[in-house]
Amino acid sequence: MPENLSSHPHADSSEDVLDKLGVDPSRGLSSEEASDRLREWGPNELQEEKPIPLWLLLLNQFKTMVVYILGAAMILAFATGRFPEGWALLAVIGINTLIGFVSEWRARKSMAALRAMGKPHARVLRDGEEQEVEIETVVPGDMLVIQPEDIVAADARVVESERLRISEAALTGESVAVDKTTEARKEDLPLAERDNMVFKGTTVEEGAGKAVVTATGTRTELGNIGELASGEESTEAPLQKRLDRLAARLAYLALALAGIIGVVGLLAGRDLVTMVETALALGVAMIPEGLPIVATIALARGMWLLAKRNAIVNRLTAVQTLGATQVICTDKTGTLTYNRMVMRRVITPSGNAALTEGGGENTFEPEEEGGSVELAEHAIRLGVLCNNAVLENDDPEEDEASGSRGDPTEIALLRAGSEIGADRSALLDDWPEVHEVDFDPDVMMMATFHESPETDDLIVAVKGAPNRVLDACTRVAKGGRDFEDLSEEDRDDWKEKGEALAAEGLRLLAVADKEVSHKETEPYEDLRFVGFLALDDPPREDVRESIEACHGAGIDVIMVTGDQRDTARAIGKETAVITDGDEESREGRELQEIPDDERKRESLEKARVFARVSPEQKLNLVKLLQAEGRVVAMTGDGVNDTPALKRADIGIAMGKRGTDAAKQAADMVLKDDDFGTILAAIEQGRIIFGNIRKSVVFMLCTNLAEIIAIGIASAINSPLPLLPLQILFLNVLTDVFPALALGVGRGSGNVLEDPPRPSDEGIVTKTEWKVVGFWGGVLSLCVLAALFLALEALGLPENTAVTVSFLTLGFAKLLFVLNLREPRSGIFKNDIFANRWIWAAWALCASLLLAAVYLPFLSGVLRTEAPPAAGWLLIGGLSLVPVVIGQVWLILRSRKDT
Numbered sequence: 001m002p003e004n005l006s007s008h009p010h011a012d013s014s015e016d017v018l019d020k021l022g023v024d025p026s027r028g029l030s031s032e033e034a035s036d037r038l039r040e041w042g043p044n045e046l047q048e049e050k051p052i053p054l055w056l057l058l059l060n061q062f063k064t065m066v067v068y069i070l071g072a073a074m075i076l077a078f079a080t081g082r083f084p085e086g087w088a089l090l091a092v093i094g095i096n097t098l099i100g101f102v103s104e105w106r107a108r109k110s111m112a113a114l115r116a117m118g119k120p121h122a123r124v125l126r127d128g129e130e131q132e133v134e135i136e137t138v139v140p141g142d143m144l145v146i147q148p149e150d151i152v153a154a155d156a157r158v159v160e161s162e163r164l165r166i167s168e169a170a171l172t173g174e175s176v177a178v179d180k181t182t183e184a185r186k187e188d189l190p191l192a193e194r195d196n197m198v199f200k201g202t203t204v205e206e207g208a209g210k211a212v213v214t215a216t217g218t219r220t221e222l223g224n225i226g227e228l229a230s231g232e233e234s235t236e237a238p239l240q241k242r243l244d245r246l247a248a249r250l251a252y253l254a255l256a257l258a259g260i261i262g263v264v265g266l267l268a269g270r271d272l273v274t275m276v277e278t279a280l281a282l283g284v285a286m287i288p289e290g291l292p293i294v295a296t297i298a299l300a301r302g303m304w305l306l307a308k309r310n311a312i313v314n315r316l317t318a319v320q321t322l323g324a325t326q327v328i329c330t331d332k333t334g335t336l337t338y339n340r341m342v343m344r345r346v347i348t349p350s351g352n353a354a355l356t357e358g359g360g361e362n363t364f365e366p367e368e369e370g371g372s373v374e375l376a377e378h379a380i381r382l383g384v385l386c387n388n389a390v391l392e393n394d395d396p397e398e399d400e401a402s403g404s405r406g407d408p409t410e411i412a413l414l415r416a417g418s419e420i421g422a423d424r425s426a427l428l429d430d431w432p433e434v435h436e437v438d439f440d441p442d443v444m445m446m447a448t449f450h451e452s453p454e455t456d457d458l459i460v461a462v463k464g465a466p467n468r469v470l471d472a473c474t475r476v477a478k479g480g481r482d483f484e485d486l487s488e489e490d491r492d493d494w495k496e497k498g499e500a501l502a503a504e505g506l507r508l509l510a511v512a513d514k515e516v517s518h519k520e521t522e523p524y525e526d527l528r529f530v531g532f533l534a535l536d537d538p539p540r541e542d543v544r545e546s547i548e549a550c551h552g553a554g555i556d557v558i559m560v561t562g563d564q565r566d567t568a569r570a571i572g573k574e575t576a577v578i579t580d581g582d583e584e585s586r587e588g589r590e591l592q593e594i595p596d597d598e599r600k601r602e603s604l605e606k607a608r609v610f611a612r613v614s615p616e617q618k619l620n621l622v623k624l625l626q627a628e629g630r631v632v633a634m635t636g637d638g639v640n641d642t643p644a645l646k647r648a649d650i651g652i653a654m655g656k657r658g659t660d661a662a663k664q665a666a667d668m669v670l671k672d673d674d675f676g677t678i679l680a681a682i683e684q685g686r687i688i689f690g691n692i693r694k695s696v697v698f699m700l701c702t703n704l705a706e707i708i709a710i711g712i713a714s715a716i717n718s719p720l721p722l723l724p725l726q727i728l729f730l731n732v733l734t735d736v737f738p739a740l741a742l743g744v745g746r747g748s749g750n751v752l753e754d755p756p757r758p759s760d761e762g763i764v765t766k767t768e769w770k771v772v773g774f775w776g777g778v779l780s781l782c783v784l785a786a787l788f789l790a791l792e793a794l795g796l797p798e799n800t801a802v803t804v805s806f807l808t809l810g811f812a813k814l815l816f817v818l819n820l821r822e823p824r825s826g827i828f829k830n831d832i833f834a835n836r837w838i839w840a841a842w843a844l845c846a847s848l849l850l851a852a853v854y855l856p857f858l859s860g861v862l863r864t865e866a867p868p869a870a871g872w873l874l875i876g877g878l879s880l881v882p883v884v885i886g887q888v889w890l891i892l893r894s895r896k897d898t
Contacts, residue, residue, distance in 0.1 A: 009214045010194040011187040014159040018212055021141040025159055025210065028125030028143040037139035044138045044154055044200075044216040046223050058101050067093060122153035125210070142213040148405070150204045155220040156211035158182050158196050163207035163388075163439045165407055166198055169333050171221065171640050172562040176341075176507060177205040177407060179441040190612065191221060192562055195441070201639055201659070206388070206407050222639055225615045246696070246763050257707055265714040294695045294736070298743035302688045309680050310671040312655070318667040321650045323685020324631045325555060326756045328678065329621060329644065331636040332561035332568060334657040335675065336575050337537040341408045343416035344506060346376035347497065348531035350479050353377075355416055364420045375479050377420055379531040382511040384417035384424050385431060386448045386461040391415060391424070409507065412535050434458065435519035444468045447523035449516070457515040460523050466498040466532060469510035473529040477513075483528050498532060505570020506534040536567075539575045546676045547576045553682065554755030558608055560618050562588075562640065565611035572609040579608075588613030591620045594627075601628075618644040631756070635678065637662055652678060679752075687747035689757070694820045695739040697768055702735060702813045704776030709783040709805075719798050721787040721805035726862050729852060734810050734845045738817050741837035748822045748831050778885060779816070782878045783809045794870050803853060803864040804871045810849045811879035814842050819886030823893045 009017050018025055029037070071093060077086035122135045125143035138144075138153045146152070146164065158164070164180040172192040181196050191199075198211050200220040217223055266272065302319035306312075313319055333339050345367070346353045352367045353376035366373050389406025391414040414424055431450040439446035445464030452459045462469060470491050475483040498508055512527035547557050559577045561568050569585045572578040578585075586607040595601055604624060610617070618634075622644045625632045634641070634648035637658040642665040645651030653666035654673040663669050670677050709721045722730075764772070786808035790801035817838060821830035832838060853864050867875065 008187045009157045010185050010189065010197045012157075013184050014157060014182050014196075014212075017157045017214065018159065021212055021214070023141045023143065023212060025125075025143060025212070027128040029139070029141050030127055034126060034137070034139055034142065037141060038137055041139055042217055043136040045136050046218060046220075058097070067097075123147065123150070138213060138216055140213050140216060144198075144211045144213060146198065146204055146209045146211060148204050148206050148208070152198045152200055152202045152204070154200050154213045155215040155222075156198050156213045158198060158209055158211045160210040161207070161441065162209055164209040165205040165207050167203045167205050168192070168199065169339065169562075169638060171199055171202055171225075171638060176409070179439070179444075180207075180209060181441040183442070191614065192612065206405075225639055225642060257711070261707075261711050261714055264711070268714060268717040294739045294743040295692050297740055298688050298691050298695075301744050302684050305684055306668075306677075306681055309677055310655070310674065311677050311681055312669045312671060313681075314667060314669075318650055319681065319685050319688060321631065321667070321685065322633060322678070322681040323683075323687070323689050324757055325633045325650060325682060325685075326630045327556045327558060327625050328550065328633045328635065329558045329560050329618070329625075329648070330577075330634075330675070331638065331641055332559050332563055332571055333537065334637045334654055334673065335635050336543050336559065336571060336577075337539050339537060339657060341412035341507065341535045342538050343380075343412050343533065343535050345501075345534040346373075346379050346531055347501070347534065348375040348379055349476050349529070350375045355419065372479070375477055375531065377422070378477075379511050379533060380413070380417050380420060381422050381427060382461040382513055382530060383413040383463055383509065383533050384422055384427055385433070385450060386446055386463045386511070387413055387424065388436075389414055391418065409509070409535060413509075413533065416533075431459065437523050439464075443524060445472070445524055449519045449523075452515070455515065457517055458519060458521075460514050460516055460521070460527075462512045462514075462523060462527055463509050463533075466508050466510040467495055469512050469527070470494055470498075470529060472524045473512055473527040475526075475528040477528050477530045481515075486529060494529070501532065501534055503566045503570075505567040505574075506536050507567075509533045509535070536570075539571060540675060543675045544574070544576045546679045549679050549752060550682075551576070551579070553679075553752040555682065556608075558610065558621075560610045560613050560621060560644075562613055563611060565609075568609050568611040577608050585609035585611055587611060588617040591617035591624070594620050594624050615640045615643050619647055622647050629758075633678070635675075636666075637673075641665075683747075683752055686751040686754075687745070688743075689763075690747060690751065691743045691745050693763055693768065694745075695742045696763055697772060698742060698813075698817060698820060699731075699735050699739055700764065700772045701775040701816065702779060702809070703731065704772055705779030705783060705809060706730070708776055708780035709809075712780070712784060713787075719787065719791070719802060721783050721802060722809065723802065723806075723863055726802075726806045726852075726864070729862060730806075730810055730813070733848050734813055737841040737845050738814060738838065741835060741841040742817065742820065742832075744837055745831050745835045748825065750824075775816070775819070775882065775886075778882050779809065779812055782812055782881050786874060786878050789874055790867075790871060794868075794874065796867070796871060797865070799863060800865045800867055800871065804867050804875055806862075806864065807849060807853070807867070807875045808878045810845070810852075811875060812882055814845055815879055815883040816886070817841075818883050819890070821890065823890050827887060827891070 012020075023029055074086050074090055074093065077083070121132050122138050122142075123130060123132055123145040124138065125131075125145060126133075130145055135153045142154070143159075144153060144156050152166070158180050159182060161180045161182055165177040166180060167177045178192075178195050180198065183196060185194060185196055197214075200216075200222040215221075215223075299319050303313045306319065330336060343355045346355065351372050353364055353373045354367050355364050364373060364377070366376075387406075387410045389410035391411055417424060417427070428450075430453045433448055433450050435449035437447040443464070445462055445468055447460055447462045450459045450461065462472070470486075473486050473491070476486045476490065477483050498510070501508055510532055511530045513530060514527050550557050557577050559568060559572050559575075565585055565587060569578065572585065586604065586609070588610055589612070590604060591610065591613065595604070601624065604621075605628065610621065613621075618641065622632050622634060626647075626649070631649045633650040633652060634644045635652040635654070636642075636645055637654035639659050639662065641653075641662050645653065645662060645665040650668065651666040653662040653669045655663070655669045655671035656673045658666075658669065658673075668681065706722055706727055713720050783805050787801055787805040790796045790804040791798070794801075796804065818832055821832040825831065827833075852858055852862050853866050859865070
């Protein structure tokens, strides 16, 4: 901003602003002066985040604790000459990296396609001529020539306005276009009320005008929001935190157990080399090598499923983060609502009427039994006649595609007229327009003059702000051409009625008429008041159902909007954001600073609607909720949402109505702008976390069984039931495939009936650790029993007996998967039994176990020998023990719960 220009140009007169900027409004800047200012102030560009290069995207796949531990184990394996183990671990790391890289790369391509936008140009006055220039070359002092459908190139002070109306929803969240004036305003007004300014990135709905540029690039309001967003770092995904925390605990546990077992074996007189190899193998065994692959594939599949539901996710862990969400902070305009106006009611002195969407018959009916709609129909006709919009299609969803243009409120009036058979073109045939008085932001009214089909007089149709129209009325309609005088008391009553309707969130227009003899008559005097036209921006059809489902899932929904408080509160009640007992609504100014007082903080946290909220205040709300340990999702479509989108645990942008800035800041983009897709993502995220938890429990149970079995064998100086390479074979192959099958399961279908997990809850809770300990003990006893029975009862050689214990654990693992079904499900009707991938994993792993015994090369490496028939009977019997115990326990637990 030029040094001699006030930081509040809206508070200065347009003449003062032009004088300080040194520009003649009739000629604009000279080309030489524009070039000098461009060198001084720089290009009119916003800072954009550079995309992550492919090499860094690949490197990021390695930045997890589990991969670090696996990498260390791989290096140790190669260093000690255990090359099969080293290559196996390298393969695990490589597969995980490839899957994660490809998934995020494909997501980035999808996001790039959504962000693709052409560069707009700007019309400016230079050297006394109107020119079209690249938007980057616009400088302070340039005279913008503003026309309908333009995207405003920079922040500018309005100096001429011809019915100029600007949609600022993307910047302020205000759903209604703003009428622009040239008059100076108070200095301390919020951004949404500076109606003599136009702002970079906003859209011209109708009218024309000129404005002198006061700020460009990063100094614009849009640029300030961009800098606010760039100062916020994205939070780390909860799943990644939990995986790293689990991996660190397992690493410490693995080192401790490996050391203890190594020392115990040496004290028992075992060979040093054998015990060192065994201790290292057990250290690796305690780490679930398949965990990163299972988590990556489960999340990648979630991304794929959500893409089919029109949700583009740009990083894997964002899917699970939604599953952990405890609060959704949602914008109103374009997210909960359609961002289009619809006629709802007509309030007249002779009775009210309701208008429903859909066209056809019976869409316009009196609200009172036996009431008349005659005067209400006339009120709509006045709104249709006093109108400049063009309606090309009765379907609101087709407005843009069909060429409908004009102010959304006026389009809504035309659509309402069409639904009652009052099409504007047909009306003008009977009521030809002879004169129009443009809408004036200062008087807040518009008028048109029409020939009357009944008399020789002209009919004046007037619409505008309720209080302004009422003040211009001296009579009130009683039906037909009848009227009676409008007393001051009646006028005040109508104003109070209008305020009550506005408190319900309705946007009101008042309509009036009168008969005059010639078109030069003053239009705004001695009017006859006909009624109020009540409109609103309707909620999306399925949004209430989705929000109620969020409440059922224990997720709080908070509306955060730049709209008026009454409008926001009404939409909040209609969409179930506000329910009985809620603290209803607050002003954004209460979030200007996060309060230190605990009571104030708690009071703010309980509010469900925040109105007139600035970008900084949205950001403070997210920080406030996160400070209380809550996982926060933020939805939005405007530039004003970007700082909070980036700060939130999960940022969700709208794909159709969302700005490019919002899409860049978000973790997920909803291509169909459907709030219900968020609920689907929450459900998918919870399923993914549950699947990963099952996979981890499965791997820990079987790995702990190996630890316990070898530890006991070492302590009593008996043959080891598993050899080092056999341990790695089981962990890398027969663990991973069942775990993967668990990771891609469809879930039980009732995950939304449970509340969100606590934000600090780990993947493995105390309950799961107890389960792991119990089943690890059961499985290890089966393995040891197989070894001792093979040696003592069957008299098998040591290598053959070890093969029996090895196969017992291998097949017991496969059957053990059945114990991970939901307790509420049946033995054969459950998410595990219905998972076709489980059966595929069983077939593959059974084949691998048989290959480990009967393929000469593999059996030589693993030092296995084919057991006799009695040995196979022993393997089969002991492998069934854990699953039989598990199913009996699940049946008993299910009966207890019911």
